Every structure is written in structure tokens, then in C-alpha cells.
Amino acid sequence: MERCIDDELPFEIPTTWIWVHLDNICTYIQRGKSPKYSSIQKYPVIAQKCNQWDGFSIDKAKFITPESLTSYAPERFLQDNDLMWNSTGLGTLGRIAIYKEALNPYELAVVDSHVTVIRPLKRYILSEYLYFYFSNPSVQSVIEEKADGTTKQKELATSTIKEYYVPIPPLEEQKRIIAKINEILLLIRQC
Template structure:
């Protein structure tokens, strides 16, 4: 019995190496980018798991026959991202450009063009994107240092491929096309529901602040006890030292507190104004704006990144209520205006932040009631969101399990579905 990457294949199946089943296995070429040109260049950013993202393609300046280009793409070419941690190994499938402009792969993308009489291109696409093969990519095919890794072409050519009879490959590809499309449709629906939940939560927050009986117009700076401040500009990481809080840590600051990276105490001392105290409101101010967390007691003395700001308020201000206000339309609209002229990623200035207008309840009792009411709303939305995220996770697991089972012959696709895939 033949096996591939630890999976036993049916007796009627064979196995081969990728280089023997392809007529082209090579990287594309470096484009000469222009605003508008005769050839579209497909990069790793455009080659997404959900399909080619044409909005991320750019144009290549070329005067000649595009079919002669190194990296010229033909319909049913399989595309493999070939550099960089996180994107390495991601697989796409080329079916032509929506505007019929000739396309090429850039030098970071490998083209696998199958011998169509031996390896069905869609079967190859599903095999190369399967979990066993993706794990093999990082375990055996990647070379180079962290974040500079790339696919070794010779090793990729030697990679194993299960080879069922060609007609069975077609049936498997058709089966997976139908089944994954159904799963992807459900996933898209769940994503849309998550977006609707987020919009509903924002609308409810807007209403809560707007309808507060003692709502009084003010500016954020009048709630501060000290001016807000950015953190460390260029961090240096060490095994021991001061815990260092970055933007992504704000997603679950208390849960990540024990696993934060550290910077030298000497470096932290140079940024003494941004040293964290319990109860500080930490917020992302570069790129993703408004992601926020309240500093727990366990992070007393920590420091923050340049992309994070620290806000400290007068004692009578409920920090939880300010954090909730950061989720309102009022905050996001003002943040959008304040960063509208930024040419790179949006960066919110501290003076602009302090001048943000808000309606703040002047009655302490109403503020405390509002905190309880908003907490109830957010807890409810969090439960619903968690449920949807869990469903998306299950869909992703089932999608991958189905692909693995089909491309290794663990299921007979001719009887696995009632969709009439053999017709």
C-alpha cells in the first residue's frame, strides 16, 4: 500500500513527485510597476486563500508579447506563495483576469502548471492546500531565517503527490468544488452576521450615550488627569525586564499579561511618562484606531509601544465608560477626520485625541447605571459573537477535514454526497 505524508492511499492510487507531474514549476519575475499597464502582476498579497484579490494586483509595464514573459499565467495554473512567515505556502488558482488582461506572477509566487493528462489542476490545488502538505512545507521545504524564509524550488519539486486515476481526480475535484462552496457560503453568512452584530452594538452604544438624561457636551481632554502619551519608539527585546504592551495585546490584555515580551528597564526609564499604572486606558493609535483595554493591576510598571497611547483620568471618571465610548460612531467619525490626511497608515495625534467631543453624563448615578447597562449589552453581544466565531471555526475544521479525506482517498466521493457530482 502506497502512503504519502503519513496517509495510506487506496490500492488503485499511485504517488509521484510534483516535478514529474508538472510541465512548469517556477517562480514568476519582478514586475516594473506602473499605474496602468498591459499586464497584471499577481503578488502574494493578491493570492489569498479565498481566491485571487484583484484589488491588490498592480500593473507591469511591458512592450511585447505577454505570453513570452517569465511568469505568464495560463488558465488553471496553481499559484504558491513562496516567501515570508505567515504567507509561505498559501495556494491559489488562476482562471483568468476579470478584464481579460494578460497576467503574470511576480518573483515571490511559484507557478505549478500540471500535466493535464496526468494530474488534474484542481486536484493539485486541493492537495497543495491541504493541512498535511502545508505542514510539510514548513517542516521540509522552507529555508532561511525567521521572517526571511522561502520555498526551495528543488525541494518543492521533490514533494510527494498522491495520484489517483485521472477520472477519479476529476470526480474528487468536482466533489470538493461543490462541498467547499457550500461551506464557504455558510462561512460568508456567519461573517456577515458578525458584521451586523458589530454594527448593532455600535448603534446601541450611540443610543445609550445620546439619550443619557444628564448628557453634557465636553471634550475628552477635560476628563484627563494628565496628558495622554505615546510609548517606546524603537523597542529592544530581552528575556528579563519590563513587560511591553503592543497593539495586538489589547485584544486580551489580562489574558496575555504573563506572556508579554520584555524590554530593558533602562529603555523603559527613558519613556517614564508612558509607564503603565493600573486603571490606565490603553488604546491603539496607529493603523487600527480605538482598540482598547484597561490596564490590570498585574501590569503595574509595564510600558507601551509607539502605536499605543495611555490615558489616565481624574478619579471621578468611570474608565469603563470611556472605553465603551471608544466604540461609538462619534469616536470613529472624529478619528477618521483627524487622520484623513495621513498618507501612510492612519496615526492619531494626542492633541487631536484630547479635542475629541463627546456627550458625558454629569450625574454620577446615571454614569454608574450606564456602565451597568452597557456592560449588559456588550456581554450579550460578546456571547453571540463568540457563538458565531465558534461556528466559523468548526466550518474551517470540517472544510479542511473534507479536503484531507478526499485527496488521500479516505472517502469515496462518488457516494459521499447526493449532489450528482458524477453527472
């Protein structure tokens, strides 16, 4: 017997769209691991401070010890257009950025245990669409309610992220939405 999820959905969507759990449209959703830091600047580890609302900054990254690289499974290495969602912290919880390989002058990068990597099915879901959805006020205003923990240390569990409902339009419509948002943001920046 199917259950009705209408009460769980935040708003109505067009009939050509579909509500899905994030886990159903991604190949990988996983929080990073605690790094062993090094002064050798070879393999950056992305932390909360690297993910700002104005974008991703590799300049704020620390580095892992080169010998600890073998403890990372290949899927833990960031890929172009992965989303990096801050999953813990007061004031940083919920900030999200898109990883761009072109902005990383190093061979590779990983994330620490305070950041969750979201890797969408790139043939069907555009990272920028998910970025705009998760950074919008309808999501950001309830992030703390979905988090566990105390006021001083809120945490967005990986299971909560995987179960998050996302409204998915057809791919061409995702492209139009992204283009329109970028057009509006450009106008706003010019003001």
C-alpha cells in the same frame, strides 16, 4: 538499484493511485521574476497578496512596465488553471490559488519572484485536485519545515516544490474527489 521511499511518504494510498514528484506531472514549475513596476495598468503582475485562501484576486495586482514585457519568455505568461503558490513570506508562505483567465480583464498576467507557477499536465492532472491537496492541513502544517531561511523570511525553494510528493489517483477519481470536496464546501458555507 532502486531505493525504498516508504519512509518519505506521508500516508498510505489506494493501490490504483501512485506517489510522484510534482515535477514529473507538470510541464512548468518556475518562480516568477522581479518586475519593473509601472502606473500604466496594462499587464498585471500577481503577488502574494493576490493569492488568498478564499481565491485569486486580480484587483490587488500591480502592473509591469509595458516595455519590460519583452524580457518575459512566453512560458512565463500565466495560463488558465495554472497554480500560483506563494513561495516566500511570513504568514503568506504556502497560500495557493488557481489562475482563471476569465477573472483577468487584461491581455495577460505574470507573477513576481515571491510566487511559483505550477502548470500540470492538464490531460492527466486536474489543477483543482492539486489545489485541494496542497491547501490541505497535511501539506500546510509542514510547509514551514520544508522552507529555508530565517523566521522573518521563509522561502520555499523551486527545487523543494519540484520534489514534493503528490498522491495521484486516476483522472476520473480526481474528478469525483473534486466534486465531493466542492459539495462539502458548499454545505459548510451554508452553515
